[in-house]
Amino acid sequence: MSNHEESGAVPGGMAPLTADGLETRLRDAGLRPTRQRVALGMLLFGSGDRHVTAEDLHAEAVTAGESVSLATVYNTLHQFKGAGLLREIAINGQRAYFDTNTSNHSHFFVEKAGTLMDIPADGIRIDGLPEPPPGMRISHVDVVVRLVKA
Amino acid sequence: MSNHEESGAVPGGMAPLTADGLETRLRDAGLRPTRQRVALGMLLFGSGDRHVTAEDLHAEAVTAGESVSLATVYNTLHQFKGAGLLREIAINGQRAYFDTNTSNHSHFFVEKAGTLMDIPADGIRIDGLPEPPPGMRISHVDVVVRLVKA
């Protein structure tokens, strides 16, 4: 199937993702579409926005019958991040989360369960940000709304 | 010296802190004022608002001639946090920072240097926070403004 879809579309988007489309996307990012990268990419970008840890993704891949090592999962996540396909989310000093939604948005974090949820980008507005110190610029603003049982 | 000062005052405040005052504060929090806890407390609360890692604080204590083990520094930081004297700040997946300013405020984080700075509480306003999911309440909103060299 020489299905050539919109490979430039939003990574975490809703359009059905084909292996071909993903391969093109990887190639465009300067990454060889290896078996592992395609498999992980399909898991990540094949179904809406996702928040995964390296272990989550590794477990999924194994469950899906793909043999990938945990080290490769880490490598791949960081490469995807470098290519702008993923964003890393800083929640706490332990687990690193990767978000397939690279647009500007905030998160709910359920403390006890350790689950992450998107807050629609336009749901939150931040006013009154002070000037950054001289010689610095703001690279990004992280907003995490922490939730506990009521 | 039966010096009984305002031990209920703001922990990271500007008032000169005495060992006596701190001991009272610890006792009120249900923590025995041991030598180590008092020493660490004086370092933490004795001079304005601070952002420290466990290692920072341990190094300071050792430099100050107090013998405290790193494990005890960790224990103490968590106990202080539990007592509401400190707040833990989630920056990235590695080092944990503890902030002596427990009031609501945001932070600048200098990516490369790993330094943290307060942004005055009233400098930032967040609007449009969505309702938390049913059964949940917002415990706290973390805002981290990440800075890089311009």
Added chain:
DNA sequence: ATTTGTGCAAATCGTTTGCATCTGA
């Protein structure tokens, strides 16, 4: 005297790295 805290070193957890082997262009 009893309870609570401390220190050390070993254990743990998530993550990274070195290196030999394999794979894709």
Added chain:
DNA sequence: TCAGATGCAAACGATTTGCACAAAT
């Protein structure tokens, strides 16, 4: 062919834990 990718296992850094000893009430 041959740069680039993978897998394994060992290395790592931050944090935690188990347990014998010490200090506080």
